[in-house]
Amino acid sequence: MSEVVKKIVIKEIECRGLRSADLLSKNDVYVVFKVGHKKAKTKYISGGGKNVKFKDVIELTVSDADLEEGIDFTAYDYDLGPDPDDLLGVGKLTKLTELKKYPNTPRQFDTVLMYKGKNRGSATCVVTLTYPHGGEEKKSDEHLGAVGGQIFHAAMGMNHQQQQPVVVQSHPVGPVPVIQQQQQQQFMTVTCPANAGAGMQVVVQAPDGQRLQVIIPNGIGPGGQFRVPLPAPKPQAHVAAVVATPTAYHHQPPVGVDVDGDGRPDFYVGGGGQQQPPAYGYQQPPQYGAQPPQPQYGAPPQQYGAQPPPQYGAPPQYGAPPPRYY
Numbered sequence: 001m002s003e004v005v006k007k008i009v010i011k012e013i014e015c016r017g018l019r020s021a022d023l024l025s026k027n028d029v030y031v032v033f034k035v036g037h038k039k040a041k042t043k044y045i046s047g048g049g050k051n052v053k054f055k056d057v058i059e060l061t062v063s064d065a066d067l068e069e070g071i072d073f074t075a076y077d078y079d080l081g082p083d084p085d086d087l088l089g090v091g092k093l094t095k096l097t098e099l100k101k102y103p104n105t106p107r108q109f110d111t112v113l114m115y116k117g118k119n120r121g122s123a124t125c126v127v128t129l130t131y132p133h134g135g136e137e138k139k140s141d142e143h144l145g146a147v148g149g150q151i152f153h154a155a156m157g158m159n160h161q162q163q164q165p166v167v168v169q170s171h172p173v174g175p176v177p178v179i180q181q182q183q184q185q186q187f188m189t190v191t192c193p194a195n196a197g198a199g200m201q202v203v204v205q206a207p208d209g210q211r212l213q214v215i216i217p218n219g220i221g222p223g224g225q226f227r228v229p230l231p232a233p234k235p236q237a238h239v240a241a242v243v244a245t246p247t248a249y250h251h252q253p254p255v256g257v258d259v260d261g262d263g264r265p266d267f268y269v270g271g272g273g274q275q276q277p278p279a280y281g282y283q284q285p286p287q288y289g290a291q292p293p294q295p296q297y298g299a300p301p302q303q304y305g306a307q308p309p310p311q312y313g314a315p316p317q318y319g320a321p322p323p324r325y326y
Contacts, residue, residue, distance in 0.1 A: 003063060008071075008099070009128045010058040013042060017121035018050045018113070021077035021086035026050075028078040029088065031123070033058055035071045044078040050121070067096040073111050073123055089113025089120040099129035106218050107199035126199055187227040190214070194222045206230055 013031055021027055029052045030044035042056040060071075071093040077086040091111030099107060106128045113121040190204050198218045205211055212228060220226050256265025 004131060005061065005133050006063070006067075007059060007061050007130050007132050008096075009130060010060070010125050011056070012108075012126040013054040013056065013058075013123070014052070014125070015075050015088075015113070015121060015123045016051050018052075018075060018088045019115060019120045020050065021088060027052075027088065030076055030078055032074045032076065033060065033071055034074070035060060035062060035066045035069065038062075038066075044076075062096075064097075067099065070094040070096060073113075073125075075113060075121075075123065087115065089115050089123075091123055093125070093127065096127070096129075099127065102215070103129050103131060105199065105215065107201075107215075108197050126197075128199075186230045188230055189225050190228050192216055192220050192222055192224045192226070197221055204228060208233060 010033060015029060015031065018027060018029065026047045026049040028044045028046050029048040030042050031054065032039060032041040038060055040058045040060055042054045042058065045052050045054065073091040073093055075088040075090075077088055079085050091113045093109045093111055096109075099105075106126045108124060108126050110122060110124040112119055113123055188204075188206065193202065196202055196216055198216050198220050201213065201215050203211055203213050207230075210231065212231070214228050217226050254268040256268050258264060259266040
């Protein structure tokens, strides 16, 4: 299977802090991009000096191997005459394989410019990967997660259709599909940091504390603002409060029982109720105001274990020996 043709577009090229190649004049700067055997360069800016910005747009056809190798970034000072142009600094654009995950999306790259082993400035540019003949490779947003991928597609204006969830509810006749209505999408406004630009990936914090990973849209610079869709809030668990109801005890007074029919209770039977408290050695207290049992008239008094007293001076029994007195 042949490899899909890819093309990169480089623009917004900028060099900062370049060394001075000429003692009596400013640098006439231009930049050369080289990958493999392919090469392209900008027009030189006369008297650009140490800090220059180019309006040129560079296009290069690249392969997967070129993206893995990177692009050489070299700045020169243009000189008239037969003398060669002076080298100002050499850098390299790396990690270009990340562009395959987000085709047609501009991303900013930067590099340090070195000259004779020393740091001689820096450079930045915006690079976009395109597929001029179609056959775009499948985009991957797995590293952003489900929510991060949705936020990225919404922020970049991509069509990311999602099928609404279907819930089957119980019905007397049969299961009836019910489509849940999605909540209205909410957004928050993000201000682009001073050290960021279009195509860069930043992390912002939502009002509910969630950290969202988004990419700054094209055309947004430092201080500019753009909208970021917020993920749906997490459902809160509802805990039902359980309140213990105290058990009610309904006590009834004891009932007097008349055994001998004199109209007065001889003893009492404890009352009942719907539910009695557990008895842990507890006895029913006496009822105040109740009449104690009365003895029957004419009946001998109750004896509590006593023996009848001896009879002194009783006549002797006949046939019994006489008593002896000492």
